[in-house]
Amino acid sequence: MSKVQVFLKKLMSHRLFWPLVCLAVVLLFNLIKTPTFFKITINNGVFYGYLIDVLNRSSELIILAVGMTLVVASSGGTDISVGAVSALAGAVCVFSLGTGEAYNMPYAMGLCLGVLAGVACGAWNGFLVAKMKIQPMVATLILFTAGRGIAQLITGGNILYVKVPSFKRLGAFLPHVPLPTPIFIAIAVVLITIFILKKTALGLYIQTVGINAKAGKLVGLNSTLIQFVTYAFCGLCAGIAGLIITSRIYSIDANNAGLNIELDAILAVALGGNSLSGGKFSIAGSIIGAITIQALTTSLYAMKVTADQLPVYKAVVVIIIVALQSPELKKMFKALKLKLNKTSEGEKVAA
Amino acid sequence: MNIKENKEVLTMKNINKNFPGVKALENVDFTLREGEIHALMGENGAGKSTLIKVLTGVEEFETGEIHMADKQGAIINKSPQEAQGNGISTVYQEVNLCPNLTVAENIFIGRAPRKHGHINWKTMNNRAKEMLKALNIEIDVTKALENYSVAIQQMVAIARAVDISAKVLILDEPTASLDEQEVKKLFKVMNQLKERGIGIIFVTHFLEQVYEVCDRITVLRNGTLVGEYKVEELPRVQLVAKMMGKDFDDLATIKKPSEENVQKMHQEILIEAKTLGCHGKIKPFDLKICKGEVIGLSGLLGSGRSELARTLYAAEKPDEGTLKVKEKDIHMTAPIHAMKKGMAFCPENRKDEGIIADLSVRENIIIALQAKKGLLKLISRKEQEQFADEYIKMLQIKTASQDTPIKQLSGGNQQKVIVARWLLTHPEFLILDEPTRGIDVGTKTEIQKLVVKLAEEGMSVMFISSEVEEMLRTCTRMAILRDGSKVGELEEHELSQENIMKAIAGGDQHE
Amino acid sequence: STGTSAPKESAGASQTKEETSQSGDLITIGFSQVGAESDWRVANTNSMKETLSEANGFKLIFADAQQKQENQIKAVRDFISQEVDVIVIAPVTETGWETVLGEAKDAGIPVIIVDRMIDVTDDSLFTCWVGSDFYKEGVDAVKWLTEYMNGLGRGSEDLNVAVLQGTIGSSAEIGRTKGVRDELGKYSNYKIVLEQTGEFTQAKGQEVMESFLKSGEDIDILIAQNDNMAFGAIDALKAVGKDPGEDVIIVSFDAVKAAFESMIAGDMNVSVECNPLHGPRVAELAKAIMEGKDVEKIQYVEEGVYPAETAAETMPKRQY
Amino acid sequence: MINKLKSKLDGNNFLLVITILLFMVLYLAGIIVFGEKNFGKPQVFFNLFVNNAGLLIAAAGMTMVLITGGIDISIGSVIGMTCMLLAWMMERRGISAGVSIVIVLMVGCVFGLVQGFFVAYLKIQPFIVTLAGMFFARGMTAIISSDMISITNTDFLAIANAKLYLPILGTVNKKGVTVYPYIYPSVIIALVVLIIIFLVMKYTAFGRSIYAVGGNEQSALLMGLNVKRTKLKVYVLNGFLAALAGFAFCLNSCGGFVEQARGFEMDAIASAVIGGTLLTGGVGNVVGSLFGVLIKGTIESLITFQGTLSSWWTKIAIAALLCFFIILQSLFASFKNKKIKSKSL
Ligand SMILES: Nc1ncnc2c1ncn2[C@@H]1O[C@H](COP(=O)(O)OP(=O)(O)OP(=O)(O)O)[C@@H](O)[C@H]1O
Numbered sequence A: 001m002s003k004v005q006v007f008l009k010k011l012m013s014h015r016l017f018w019p020l021v022c023l024a025v026v027l028l029f030n031l032i033k034t035p036t037f038f039k040i041t042i043n044n045g046v047f048y049g050y051l052i053d054v055l056n057r058s059s060e061l062i063i064l065a066v067g068m069t070l071v072v073a074s075s076g077g078t079d080i081s082v083g084a085v086s087a088l089a090g091a092v093c094v095f096s097l098g099t100g101e102a103y104n105m106p107y108a109m110g111l112c113l114g115v116l117a118g119v120a121c122g123a124w125n126g127f128l129v130a131k132m133k134i135q136p137m138v139a140t141l142i143l144f145t146a147g148r149g150i151a152q153l154i155t156g157g158n159i160l161y162v163k164v165p166s167f168k169r170l171g172a173f174l175p176h177v178p179l180p181t182p183i184f185i186a187i188a189v190v191l192i193t194i195f196i197l198k199k200t201a202l203g204l205y206i207q208t209v210g211i212n213a214k215a216g217k218l219v220g221l222n223s224t225l226i227q228f229v230t231y232a233f234c235g236l237c238a239g240i241a242g243l244i245i246t247s248r249i250y251s252i253d254a255n256n257a258g259l260n261i262e263l264d265a266i267l268a269v270a271l272g273g274n275s276l277s278g279g280k281f282s283i284a285g286s287i288i289g290a291i292t293i294q295a296l297t298t299s300l301y302a303m304k305v306t307a308d309q310l311p312v313y314k315a316v317v318v319i320i321i322v323a324l325q326s327p328e329l330k331k332m333f334k335a336l337k338l339k340l341n342k343t344s345e346g347e348k349v350a351a
Numbered sequence B: 001m002n003i004k005e006n007k008e009v010l011t012m013k014n015i016n017k018n019f020p021g022v023k024a025l026e027n028v029d030f031t032l033r034e035g036e037i038h039a040l041m042g043e044n045g046a047g048k049s050t051l052i053k054v055l056t057g058v059e060e061f062e063t064g065e066i067h068m069a070d071k072q073g074a075i076i077n078k079s080p081q082e083a084q085g086n087g088i089s090t091v092y093q094e095v096n097l098c099p100n101l102t103v104a105e106n107i108f109i110g111r112a113p114r115k116h117g118h119i120n121w122k123t124m125n126n127r128a129k130e131m132l133k134a135l136n137i138e139i140d141v142t143k144a145l146e147n148y149s150v151a152i153q154q155m156v157a158i159a160r161a162v163d164i165s166a167k168v169l170i171l172d173e174p175t176a177s178l179d180e181q182e183v184k185k186l187f188k189v190m191n192q193l194k195e196r197g198i199g200i201i202f203v204t205h206f207l208e209q210v211y212e213v214c215d216r217i218t219v220l221r222n223g224t225l226v227g228e229y230k231v232e233e234l235p236r237v238q239l240v241a242k243m244m245g246k247d248f249d250d251l252a253t254i255k256k257p258s259e260e261n262v263q264k265m266h267q268e269i270l271i272e273a274k275t276l277g278c279h280g281k282i283k284p285f286d287l288k289i290c291k292g293e294v295i296g297l298s299g300l301l302g303s304g305r306s307e308l309a310r311t312l313y314a315a316e317k318p319d320e321g322t323l324k325v326k327e328k329d330i331h332m333t334a335p336i337h338a339m340k341k342g343m344a345f346c347p348e349n350r351k352d353e354g355i356i357a358d359l360s361v362r363e364n365i366i367i368a369l370q371a372k373k374g375l376l377k378l379i380s381r382k383e384q385e386q387f388a389d390e391y392i393k394m395l396q397i398k399t400a401s402q403d404t405p406i407k408q409l410s411g412g413n414q415q416k417v418i419v420a421r422w423l424l425t426h427p428e429f430l431i432l433d434e435p436t437r438g439i440d441v442g443t444k445t446e447i448q449k450l451v452v453k454l455a456e457e458g459m460s461v462m463f464i465s466s467e468v469e470e471m472l473r474t475c476t477r478m479a480i481l482r483d484g485s486k487v488g489e490l491e492e493h494e495l496s497q498e499n500i501m502k503a504i505a506g507g508d509q510h511e
Numbered sequence C: 001s002t003g004t005s006a007p008k009e010s011a012g013a014s015q016t017k018e019e020t021s022q023s024g025d026l027i028t029i030g031f032s033q034v035g036a037e038s039d040w041r042v043a044n045t046n047s048m049k050e051t052l053s054e055a056n057g058f059k060l061i062f063a064d065a066q067q068k069q070e071n072q073i074k075a076v077r078d079f080i081s082q083e084v085d086v087i088v089i090a091p092v093t094e095t096g097w098e099t100v101l102g103e104a105k106d107a108g109i110p111v112i113i114v115d116r117m118i119d120v121t122d123d124s125l126f127t128c129w130v131g132s133d134f135y136k137e138g139v140d141a142v143k144w145l146t147e148y149m150n151g152l153g154r155g156s157e158d159l160n161v162a163v164l165q166g167t168i169g170s171s172a173e174i175g176r177t178k179g180v181r182d183e184l185g186k187y188s189n190y191k192i193v194l195e196q197t198g199e200f201t202q203a204k205g206q207e208v209m210e211s212f213l214k215s216g217e218d219i220d221i222l223i224a225q226n227d228n229m230a231f232g233a234i235d236a237l238k239a240v241g242k243d244p245g246e247d248v249i250i251v252s253f254d255a256v257k258a259a260f261e262s263m264i265a266g267d268m269n270v271s272v273e274c275n276p277l278h279g280p281r282v283a284e285l286a287k288a289i290m291e292g293k294d295v296e297k298i299q300y301v302e303e304g305v306y307p308a309e310t311a312a313e314t315m316p317k318r319q320y
Numbered sequence D: 001m002i003n004k005l006k007s008k009l010d011g012n013n014f015l016l017v018i019t020i021l022l023f024m025v026l027y028l029a030g031i032i033v034f035g036e037k038n039f040g041k042p043q044v045f046f047n048l049f050v051n052n053a054g055l056l057i058a059a060a061g062m063t064m065v066l067i068t069g070g071i072d073i074s075i076g077s078v079i080g081m082t083c084m085l086l087a088w089m090m091e092r093r094g095i096s097a098g099v100s101i102v103i104v105l106m107v108g109c110v111f112g113l114v115q116g117f118f119v120a121y122l123k124i125q126p127f128i129v130t131l132a133g134m135f136f137a138r139g140m141t142a143i144i145s146s147d148m149i150s151i152t153n154t155d156f157l158a159i160a161n162a163k164l165y166l167p168i169l170g171t172v173n174k175k176g177v178t179v180y181p182y183i184y185p186s187v188i189i190a191l192v193v194l195i196i197i198f199l200v201m202k203y204t205a206f207g208r209s210i211y212a213v214g215g216n217e218q219s220a221l222l223m224g225l226n227v228k229r230t231k232l233k234v235y236v237l238n239g240f241l242a243a244l245a246g247f248a249f250c251l252n253s254c255g256g257f258v259e260q261a262r263g264f265e266m267d268a269i270a271s272a273v274i275g276g277t278l279l280t281g282g283v284g285n286v287v288g289s290l291f292g293v294l295i296k297g298t299i300e301s302l303i304t305f306q307g308t309l310s311s312w313w314t315k316i317a318i319a320a321l322l323c324f325f326i327i328l329q330s331l332f333a334s335f336k337n338k339k340i341k342s343k344s345l
């Protein structure tokens, strides 16, 4: 084997190889279909283009995917309440800031309250999963159902609008900054998370608990606490995402904010090559997954696919992506190739 | 007998099997004859289990041929199901049963007795009961398997395999978690099957067992075939030499710590349990452990040895009594507390409680130390690698690299990693629950030596093993358990096979 | 148990229809509402709850369907079991009422449908319908639009129209899309160049509008099938430096309060009303039915067109 | 006798018994609180079946999938697609009711087959496969028709509206007429499905291998079971049942539209789990799922009978009752575990 081959082989066996290839393919496909897809111009003092849109729109998803990755890793289950929790966090924030011409309280405090609401929800999920030993999907089903209810309770069932312009900054642009704020928030969340995982043993703990909680207990880990922390963290992420969603439309629509986003978050985790049954994880993979999903949605919009048929295409692409990552499929192809070779050899001999 | 022996039921030729980074099997030949018990021997990681997995279709092999007596041409088993269809019945190394099914079902699934096309539960339960009775096990077969200990599960797995009307029976380390009684019973069954003309492949690390039942021995080393021998032609010492590829300094070299040293250290009481107990696990017991001593726990299967150890380590929350470490009362509710007090615990059930399957060997080694140090004090990558290297060398762990997931190691090597994990925490009190289970002779001696050495350096060790000899060699004192309570202790001078047996059986009571 | 005692008591007493089982002469109404998915819906619910109060002679049993039709069907069955006097349904969808309304008919309970129409083979399954004419709304919107464009002097320019549709398949979307298309079809210079659903939400409206803006098409007019999507679209327009209301004419539906604010701010040009205040009409009808009077089968609520010019004066009078 | 009962209770049946008891308590509480609003009427009980026939069928299939350790979140969409396809074939293509029904059942099987292939043979995580399935089916529904279609086919409506009166438990309504409780054919289909699945799970090799695969897939493989084939079969069967549930659902709603049965999979999963099925596989029972469905139905009925809850309080109340239930179950389960462990000595 030459050096190049060795390098290629190493590259291909890297766990992020296939997720990246998939993202690249989605983007490439766009280049062919919508030549303007990669065009970035400066418009109105800010960067403007499909690519910026993809990054901007995927920010919430990236944040949620980060939280979801840890939850999946530590408990082998998914948190299906993140969408509802986002809505709740948004509602708390808007409600406490008020809908008048000026804020009821300092802006930062309103944001903190929103995020806190997210953390509280995450902690509740964590309590049910880690302490009460309820299956994650079922435990989070409770807030999945109740979360929007509580949010509506707070808003009185109405869509609340915030009238102070500075509220939009979180979801749009900071003054004199040419990139949308959500991108920076997403980057910050990712960097902080990675920093924590790299500088402490949390990553190792989470994996250990996710793979074998019994063994984790015997080596001195508090699996209850670790799982609890991941759920609370996921709640935090959901809270932050909720604030972005709210700020984008400077209003809280408890019914629709973050609707079905939990599915995309889980999908992002899986597309990033992570196993949904817990254990080893890669944050980078999940981020790639999240961007892939948004790139797909944005490009299908760009191709003017109607929204109600969009799921069909999404499904096909998702299946292709995960199938590409499946080692079983590779094995099958290998076997097929061998068979074909043998038969062709047989034919040669016969001839 | 001779005629039988000559008829080959199974031949494997030039088998090659590679795992990423490891040549697991290289041109291995193997022949099994009708009505023989054929031992497959080798060090940990020699490729025994792999050979069996290749044979039964769990793993694919690259090249080679497998022939069976009554089949035309070479066969390839693509799945265990096919292997069973071809008359090969297997008990794999780790217990591989379904914990959620009942005991009876675990024995019969795939071939349950039927009535009018549907499963006849009554017949199935009755037959399961009988079959286990034949192995001296009397349990409620309608309960889920997970309610029973590893040993019982092992016996159930054996019962399952034995029942199939097979031509070849494969037993991969079935005796690792059994005690003598059960082993006897198993041998009886094996001999019966042999009489019926069934060929049996038997993997074990207990040399006595080989010489007790086997007719022939095939030795593997590092994935290559060393040779096939008749038992009579291969004395014990030579067998060991063949397995290890070098001469082997015998067990006799193990020396217990010198008497005076012991006396000196034993002044210092490290751990003192008073009426410590855990409801439903172990009845209240008193126990004193001194610095530098090796205390053994002896008892029958299910007598509560593991439970006692677990209670000391707070793996089971004690609900009565007190525990003093270095004369200070302490209250422990989780293993981490015990670890902080200098304890370490190597559990008996490697697969369920020991290994963290998907993590690398390195991570598996440092995890306990990391947990002890706490979340914030991350052991740097460099240190991790150093530690891992050190212990891989010290315990001669056979692994492609320290980044290999531990699940890819052979059973015995996994055990070594777990031991390494605990040694790395430099405990003052080390609990070893069946540490030598599934470990080859060479390493076993190493571990025993290690235990004695550690004790000499001042570490206290609790040693639990089903092998009495092993305990005799290492222990300075022994506690006897029966039916979930501690019934006595034997001091060093009282330690002998006979005394222990008597104590276990409940002959005369000691203090 | 107590379960059977109540009906028995009333069985003897009830001679006339006004008699109700539990609360003297109050009319018991079971109302199955879609959910609380929009401001419009909440206003609708409030209107019903306020009018159908005990003070007005009603006892309201309210059931929220969480936007699921199967929940509504369940609720109607429960109403039948509770032997209410009148069942009021604001259907999630038009289809699927055959069976359960049959049960109501068998039990002799009159049914009033509000808001969306239902699609049943047998008209006698419900007593009457009160609601909006979505098709007419669509037509009205375009009528206003063409007049407005004429007023601007752009009536004969080639005009590109983008449409933000509601949730595909909902009656409002179907009616408004059809109304808009039919009416626009009469003018050759108006061309629908972009059409995509924004699912009636502001967030989606914004996202889709962003994508519209990048499509390269020049948009003169945006028709958003509800106010919320219009708000989102307005933001997207502002983000690229366009002036909604000027550069792009914004036509919207529903006319909620926030829409008036938007019109006053000059962002939106018109909003076609979709009146949620069905309570009084339903109360009237229920009384009439209980008195045995005949009622008209199809009843449209009155709906107006509210352009930006008059927004400031109309706004204080609006109830929702 | 008592001993036998006891040992039965100790096993996996314990949770089931608790669930059934909790259901009875819940229902009784309903009768006591809302008795005067006729909650005690037999029809209210039968309505649980009438309203949830589709859910019962879907939950039976879901239970099997969950027991293998998998999950199927596509069933809501598949049901939606089934309804739409039925409506479309009968109304827009003039295909007879019988043929349409057979076709949708076949479509369900094929759908299950494809998903099963991906799960079993390509070893792709079931959540992802069925999530894609969910997207696909929902999108296909829109492609078939984005308009809603009402079913007017007389044969179909005849089945849908065929009330089957039970000759027992008649009650007198407020007009003084004695009415007998009724059910619809869909209920009978659901009950038959439940019984068949129950028997299959308990008394066939296939049924037992489902449990084995869920208990420990690796072991099941080593014990010589055909894991892949078992899984494939389960998904095919589940696809069939989803389509059948769609048919039952359609009998109740007689039409098709894009948003139909959205979120239905969560109801099915929740019912199965309330009934004692573990998402981690290996444990569960269709009888449990039956009671899971009944419990969910009762909770919803209680809320309707209460009659004043706003939209958000409805959500909160449902979640609170659900939460109460799940926590109670978890407490019972841990209590039982402790007892069993202490007993084994
Ligand atoms: N799935 C796998 N992937 C990679 N390497 C493997 C895998 N399974 C086994 N090996 C390697 O193959 C070699 C042989 O392992 P095997 O399990 O056959 O040993 P063994 O003789 O059974 O040892 P033991 O006595 O410890 O059970 C070991 O070096 C092991 O690390």
Ligand SMILES: Nc1ncnc2c1ncn2[C@@H]1O[C@H](COP(=O)(O)OP(=O)(O)OP(=O)(O)O)[C@@H](O)[C@H]1O
Binding pocket: B137, B138, B139, B148, B149, B150, B151, B152, B177, B299, B300, B301, B302, B303, B304, B305, B306, B307, B348, B466, D344, D345
């Ligand atoms: N022969 C048996 N019959 C029934 N139950 C048994 C038997 N052997 C063990 N058990 C069950 O297994 C449980 C666990 O036993 P435990 O692991 O404590 O035994 P041990 O003394 O540590 O022996 P070992 O470690 O050799 O298995 C016991 O509490 C008992 O319920």
Ligand SMILES: [Mg+2]
Binding pocket: B048, B049, B050, B093, B172, B410, B411, B412
């Ligand atoms: Mg082995």
Ligand SMILES: [Mg+2]
Binding pocket: B305, B306, B307, B348, B433
């Ligand atoms: Mg033990």
